[in-house]
Amino acid sequence: xxxxxxxxxxxxxxxxxxxxxxxxxxxxxxxxxxxxxxxxxxxxxxxxxxxxxxxxxxxxxxxxxxxxxxxxxxxxxxxxxxxxxxxxxxxxxxxxxxxxxxxxxxxxxxxxxxxxxxxxxxxxxxxxxxxxxxxxxxxxxxxxxxxxxxxxxxxxxxxxxxxxxxxxxxxxxxxxxxxxxxxxxxxxxxxxxxxxxxxxxxxxxxxxxxxxxxxxxxxxxxxxxxxxxxxxxxxxxxxxxxxxxxxxxxxxxxxxxxxxxxxxxxxxxxxxxxxxxxxxxxxxxxxxxxxxxxxxxxxxxxxxxxxxxxxxxxxxxxxxxxxxxxxxxxxxxxxxxxxxxxxxxxxxxxxxxxxxxxxxxxxxxxxxxxxxxxxxxxxxxxxxxxxxxxxxxxxxxxxxxxxxxxxxxxxxxxxxxxxxxxxxxxxxxxxxxxxxxxxxxxxxxxxxxxxxxxxxxxxxxxxxxxxxxxxxxxxxxxxxxxxxxxxxxxxxxxxxxxxxxxxxxxxxxxxxxxxxxx
Amino acid sequence: xxxxxxxxxxxxxxxxxxxxxxxxxxxxxxxxxxxxxxxxxxxxxxxxxxxxxxxxxxxxxxxxxxxxxxxxxxxxxxxxxxxxxxxxxxxxxxxxxxxxxxxxxxxxxxxxxxxxxxxxxxxxxxxxxxxxxxxxxxxxxxxxxxxxxxxxxxxxx
Numbered sequence: 276x277x278x279x280x281x282x283x284x285x286x287x288x289x290x291x292x293x294x295x296x297x298x299x300x301x302x303x304x305x306x307x308x309x310x311x312x313x314x315x316x317x318x319x320x321x322x323x324x325x326x327x328x329x330x331x332x333x334x335x336x337x338x339x340x341x342x343x344x345x346x347x348x349x350x351x352x353x354x355x356x357x358x359x360x361x362x363x364x365x366x367x368x369x370x371x372x373x374x375x376x377x378x379x380x381x382x383x384x385x386x387x388x389x390x391x392x393x394x395x396x397x398x399x400x401x402x403x404x405x406x407x408x409x410x411x412x413x414x415x416x417x418x419x420x421x422x423x424x425x426x427x428x429x430x431x432x433x434x435x436x437x438x439x440x441x442x443x444x445x446x447x448x449x450x451x452x453x454x455x456x457x458x459x460x461x462x463x464x465x466x467x468x469x470x471x472x473x474x475x476x477x478x479x480x481x482x483x484x485x486x487x488x489x490x491x492x493x494x495x496x497x498x499x500x501x502x503x504x505x506x507x508x509x510x511x512x513x514x515x516x517x518x519x520x521x522x523x524x525x526x527x528x529x530x531x532x533x534x535x536x537x538x539x540x541x542x543x544x545x546x547x548x549x550x551x552x553x554x555x556x557x558x559x560x561x562x563x564x565x566x567x568x569x570x571x572x573x574x575x576x577x578x579x580x581x582x583x584x585x586x587x588x589x590x591x592x593x594x595x596x597x598x599x600x601x602x603x604x605x606x607x608x609x610x611x612x613x614x615x616x617x618x619x620x621x622x623x624x625x626x627x628x629x630x631x632x633x634x635x636x637x638x639x640x641x642x643x644x645x646x647x648x649x650x651x652x653x654x655x656x657x658x659x660x661x662x663x664x665x666x667x668x669x670x671x672x673x674x675x676x677x678x679x680x681x682x683x684x685x686x687x688x689x690x691x692x693x694x695x696x697x698x699x700x701x702x703x704x705x706x707x708x709x710x711x712x713x714x715x716x717x718x719x720x721x722x723x724x725x726x727x728x729x730x731x732x733x734x735x736x737x738x739x740x741x742x743x744x745x746x747x748x749x750x751x752x753x754x755x756x757x758x759x760x761x762x763x764x765x766x767x768x769x770x771x772x773x774x775x776x777x778x779x780x781x782x783x784x785x786x787x788x789x790x791x792x793x
Numbered sequence: 794x795x796x797x798x799x800x801x802x803x804x805x806x807x808x809x810x811x812x813x814x815x816x817x818x819x820x821x822x823x824x825x826x827x828x829x830x831x832x833x834x835x836x837x838x839x840x841x842x843x844x845x846x847x848x849x850x851x852x853x854x855x856x857x858x859x860x861x862x863x864x865x866x867x868x869x870x871x872x873x874x875x876x877x878x879x880x881x882x883x884x885x886x887x888x889x890x891x892x893x894x895x896x897x898x899x900x901x902x903x904x905x906x907x908x909x910x911x912x913x914x915x916x917x918x919x920x921x922x923x924x925x926x927x928x929x930x931x932x933x934x935x936x937x938x939x940x941x942x943x944x945x946x947x948x949x950x
Contacts, residue, residue, distance in 0.1 A: 290919050290934030322921035461877030464918040499824070499861055500917050502930055537817070538824055540859035543915060557819030557845075559858040575816065617921065619882035624921030647883065656878055660915075692920065694882045706878070710915070 278311045278356040281329040283386070285318035285471045286503045287464070292343065293326040299347035300328070311356055317472015319386035320626030321373055329368060334358035338365040373623055373642065378604065380612045381589045382465075382628045385472035391510040393518050396475040402520070404594030408483045409528050416487040417443055420590060422598030424610025429455055429546070429583030430658065430687040430763070432609075432676045435590075438580060441570035442488040445578035452484045452493035453555065453574055453581040457539055457546040459498060460659025462690030465614040466584035468626055470497075470504040473588075474511035475520075478534065480587035482525055483594055484580050485532040493534035494574070495584075496551050499541055508536050543660075543714040547762045548581045550716055561716045562762040583688070585614060604630035609675040617643045619656075619692035629674075636670030639693055650695035654779065656703075658687025660710050661767035663774035664694075664703065683774060685767070700779035705733040707771035711764060722765025725756040729772065739785045746776065746783060798836040804829065805837050809844045819845060819855055823862060831871070833862040867910035868903045870948040872896075873927040874936075876913045879920035888924050888936050895945035909948040 282297045283289075297313070304311055318325060327340035328350075337358045339350060346363060353359040368374055368386075379385075388395040396402070408416050421436025442450060454477065458466040470477060481493045497505055512534065515521045523531045537555055539545050545554045549563035552574050573579025589611065593601045602610045609631035615638060617624050622644035639645070639655055646652055654664045663684035665672065672682050679686045694703075708729035715722045729752055736745040753769035760766040776783055808825035812818040822841060826833050833856050842852045856862045874889055893899055896911055903910040919925035922934030928944060 286917075286932050287919055287922055287934065290922055290925060290932035325922070458918060459916055461916045462879045462920045463916075464920055467918040500914060500927075503932070537821065540820060540824060540827075541861035541914075542859050554820065555817050557817040557855065558851075559855055619879040619920060619923060621921075626921075660878060690879075690920065692879045692882055698882070703878070703881075706881070714915075 276333055279331040280311050280313050280356075281316045281331070282313065283318045283326060284315035284390070284503070284507070285325075285386075286467060286501070287322050288318050288325040288327070289503065291322075291325045291341065295344045296326045296328065296342050296347065299344040303347050303351050307351060309351075309356065314389045316388065317386045317390050318468060318626075319368055319374060320382070320468060321371065321623070322625045323623055324365065327365070327368075330355055330358060332357050335367065338368045338371070339363040340365055373625065373627070376642070377628050378612050378630055379628050380592045380601070380604070381476070381585060382469065382473070382614060382626065383592070384476065385469060388473065390472050390474055390507055391514055393475060393514050393520065396473070400595065401475055401591070402479060402526075404591030405479050405483055405520075405526065408486055408594045409526065409530070413443055413487050413489060416483060416594065419593055419598040420487070423593040423601040424598075424605070424608070425586060425589055425593065425601065426609070426676065427583055428585035428589070428613070428688065430460075430685065432686075435582060435586050438570055438582070439484065439488055441568065442490075442578045442580050445571055447578050449492075449575075449577045450488055450490035451574045451577055451579040452481050452488070452490045452534070453552065453579055454481055454493065454495040454587055455546065455548060455551055455581055455583050456495050456497040456501075456504075457551060458501075458584070458688065459543045459546045460661075460688050460690055462618040462656065462659060462692035463616050463688045464618070465616050465626055465689070467501055467504050469584060469588050470501070471507050474508050475515065476588045476591055477508075477584055478511060478515050478520065480590035481534055482520065482532050483590050484582070484587060486525070486530045488578075488580055490580065491531045491533070493532065494555055495534060495536045496539060496545070496555055497536050498539050498545075505536055505538060512536070543710075544716045544762075544764055547764060550762070552579065552581065559716070561718050562764075564761060585688075606630075606632035606673065607675050607677055609677070613674065613686070613689050615674065616690040617693070618690060620646045620648055620695050621693040622647050631673075631675050633674050634670060635665060635672050635674065635691075636667075638674065638691060639670065643691075643693060646693060646695040648695045648697075650697065652693055653696040653698050654694045654700065654703075654775075656692045656694070656771065657690070658685045658770075659690055660707060661685070661763060661770055662687045662690075663770040664700065664778060665774070666778040668778070683777075684770065700775040700782040701733065701737060704772045704775040704783075705730060705737070707768055708733060711768040715764060719759070719761040719765060721756045721759035722761070722768070725752055725760075725765060726768060728752060729756075729768075736783060742783070742785060749776070798834075801830070801834050801836050802840050805840060809841060813844055819847075819852070823856065823859075827861060831863075831867045832865055835864060865903075868907050868948075870909040870929055871912065872909055872944065872948065873912045873914040873917075874900075875915070875917050875919070875923070875925045877916045879916075880924040883923040885924035885936075888938075888941055891938060891941050892945065895941060896948070
């Protein structure tokens with residue numbers, strides 16, 4: 276059989292040289308007069324091994340990585356097209372411990388298939404959820420999603436089924452499905468990975484959502500920092516229209532649904548759902564007061580389902596295997612799986628999809644392998660720029676919405692950024708305030724003014740001006756922002772600030788090293 | 794060379810026509826202009842306002858809200874360096890200092906010879922291969938001193 280070579284077109288792999296590796300492989304194939312099929316797949320999410328090249332031959336599918344362009348001639352010399360031995364040989368990718376320990380439901384196909392081949396998608400279990408959905412009533416679809424216990428993966432954790440039911444029950448001439456693909460949190464990349472690695476699963480999820488609530492139009496609001504995802508999504512949408520997955524008659528049914536990608540313009544606050552809706556409407560991305568909920572008055576004032584990429588991409592498996600199947604993973608009120616993104620100063624960084632319930636320590640130490648720098652882990656920020664910093668003492672916290680809330684933190688979009696012992700937590704707290712000041716939409720006072728005052732107070736603290744007084748002011752300020760802000764930007768900025776102050780107080784008090792450095 | 798005002802206005806007409814009858818056309822139009830010119834010239838505001846039946850203030854309000862809509866032409870290359878937490882954890886601040894020195898400009902500035910514009914960006918989604926950057930739309934991961942020097946040489950060519 277002709278061998279198939281898989282070279283990822285995922286941004287992470289591209290950032291590490293996948294395009295040059297692809298060019299080197301093409302050259303080598305031509306120079307040696309060899310024949311092979313080249314597929315540009317997504318990433319498996321093992322970023323320390325990227326670019327990870329896989330070869331499928333009569334010997335099965337095996338991986339090599341991390342591959343540099345200069346490694347390519349030797350790969351051919353050692354007959355990698357038949358799975359030959361080489362120092363970069365990794366064996367079967369599924370047997371790599373980092374992958375083997377995962378429960379891949381949402382990411383089942385990511386890194387395996389050609390992301391823009393609908394045929395490949397179907398061959399790997401795609402469209403089964405939609406076909407099932409077409410045999411159900413809209414209410415039955417919503418019930419499956421409710422039964423699954425799926426909660427919004429964007430960070431808020433609101434039950435997806437309840438959101439859908441509200442839109443289903445709303446009376447209107449027009450409804451919308453909006454996918455929030457404004458993945459702005461540092462440390463998160465699961466949305467990007469699924470859009471680049473398996474875009475059809477998102478498209479299928481949105482089509483199912485449309486059928487469930489009676490919407491015929493969907494938008495994917497994508498951040499402008501993801502041009503590669505935009506290209507791949509658009510290729511997939513073209514293929515989906517051609518195959519009748521999108522259009523006037525979804526897979527030959529009586530339902531119509533179409534969607535398009537709309538690109539943002541670099542505003543973090545547009546990840547907040549109501550700011551996103553304003554942005555889609557062509558306005559400044561200003562946060563709206565709720566109520567009315569977007570489910571009642573969303574895009575252009577119409578009932579709108581607005582869900583995160585991962586929430587929507589988890590719907591096909593729920594409709595395929597049933598709500599109960601999905602619900603049986605997880606713990607407490609956190610059901611199903613969560614794609615954890617292990618990032619920052621970490622040895623084995625990447626995407627780890629698992630049922631809820633792993634402890635933070637297992638994720639950071641056992642799966643992530645500690646820091647990349649080899650120094651001790653001092654702090655991990657969970658949930659993006661608005662998430663709390665956790666010290667080692669809290670590493671027994673299980674990955675669960677409620678457990679994190681009980682420790683004054685949040686799992687957010689499930690990104691974990693690891694810091695070693697060189698981190699200055701006062702600097703991180705100041706950064707949180709500064710980021711809020713820059714990105715605030717300006718509508719509410721606690722966020723707009725509070726963040727700027729916060730930066731000033733922390734600057735005075737760094738200069739050792741009445742430190743105890745500054746700590747008192749910043750604590751009070753955080754309290755005001757937390758309870759007085761209109762949305763999570765101002766409301767959650769206190770999490771990184773207060774967690775840094777609470778768990779790492781030594782960085783906020785004058786000490787000899789800081790004074791010597793000034 | 795910058796096109797003159799009237800040239801700009803005539804060049805944006807097809808972009809406006811492509812989108813004006815769609816839902817929520819303003820961002821796609823501005824993004825189209827950004828792709829075409831590399832910035833959103835002030836001259837386009839009245840034309841867009843008229844086409845979409847908005848006030849100039851509304852259009853300018855949107856242009857000024859979003860970070861992407863620069864009001865001045867960028868250099869021949871645009872280098873965006875991620876400054877967010879994951880990149881900070883891997884020495885991103887030191888790389889930021891180094892790049893500013895190598896290029897002789899601060900963030901938000903364009904080199905005097907017009908070779909490069911340096912901008913901050915908050916997250917490129919490459920957090921497992923930090924620090925990261927984007928040069929003319931192409932992503933770069935695990936930036937170090939050597940790669941920073943390579944970038945600086947490349948943009949000067």
